[in-house]
Amino acid sequence: MATWEKNEELRKYYLNRAVSQVNSPRPEEVHASDVDGLCILKPYYRRKIQPPLPLSDLAILFLMRGLAIEFYLVGEDSPPPIRKDRVWCSVDDITSTGPVELKSTIKSARDFDPIHTYPHWTTRIKCYAYAMERHTFDLGVFFLMGDYREVRTSFDCFTLNFEQHELEENWAKILKNRDILEDMWATNVPVPPEIAVLYHSPDRRRVQFWQCEQCEIDGVCYFASEYLEKMNNGKYRLK
Ligand code: SF4
Numbered sequence: 001m002a003t004w005e006k007n008e009e010l011r012k013y014y015l016n017r018a019v020s021q022v023n024s025p026r027p028e029e030v031h032a033s034d035v036d037g038l039c040i041l042k043p044y045y046r047r048k049i050q051p052p053l054p055l056s057d058l059a060i061l062f063l064m065r066g067l068a069i070e071f072y073l074v075g076e077d078s079p080p081p082i083r084k085d086r087v088w089c090s091v092d093d094i095t096s097t098g099p100v101e102l103k104s105t106i107k108s109a110r111d112f113d114p115i116h117t118y119p120h121w122t123t124r125i126k127c128y129a130y131a132m133e134r135h136t137f138d139l140g141v142f143f144l145m146g147d148y149r150e151v152r153t154s155f156d157c158f159t160l161n162f163e164q165h166e167l168e169e170n171w172a173k174i175l176k177n178r179d180i181l182e183d184m185w186a187t188n189v190p191v192p193p194e195i196a197v198l199y200h201s202p203d204r205r206r207v208q209f210w211q212c213e214q215c216e217i218d219g220v221c222y223f224a225s226e227y228l229e230k231m232n233n234g235k236y237r238l239k
Contacts, residue, residue, distance in 0.1 A: 035177035
């Protein structure tokens with residue numbers, strides 16, 4: 001009778017092979033993805049810890065997912081990065097109608113709000129829009145699970161429109177985060193926990209630690225090891 005078993009060795013082989021192809025070197029200066037409102041300690045530790053820690057399996061899978069979708073939509077000719085005020089911006093694509101950010105999600109396509117569902121997406125898009133002196137920016141979203149009524153992958157595109165003051169306010173936050181990160185890099189002192197926690201609370205009310213679940217730094221990060229469980233009343237457990 002036919003039998004089967006899980007093959008952990010083969011799984012690891014493929015993950016290692018994937019990471020060897022997708023692990024690009026970190027830029028010397030701040031990148032928009034370092035300062036878009038997500039954990040500010042991660043880019044600090046990633047610069048400070050040498051050689052870099054291996055990515056978690058989950059982080060590799062997320063990276064593969066994003067890069068694979070981008071590859072099939074854009075190919076290898078992504079636009080050259082733009083540098084503004086010591087912040088590097090990497091726009092995914094530029095079409096005849098303008099710049100585009102490409103994303104994927106397991107959230108439902110039904111009632112998806114391209115501005116509010118993922119605040120860090122919007123922060124990054126506003127950042128790129130400001131750097132490119134644009135008030136509109138396109139977003140393509142690959143919905144891995146469609147709208148869940150019929151589980152069927154879907155792909156939607158949106159045009160986001162911003163007012164100048166929104167872009168300027170967003171850029172001021174980006175520059176504030178840039179200064180905090182550059183200061184940590186220069187002094188070797190990570191921000192204290194009362195600042196670190198703000199990057200895990202997008203609406204400044206509920207604290208979320210989903211970023212730590214896929215973070216390779218969690219064994220080194222002082223915030224994860226000393227504060228995270230306490231702040232989350234023991235609900236979150238490190239790997
Ligand atoms: S473990 Fe959490 S708090 Fe620490 S660097 Fe990673 S994401 Fe940030």
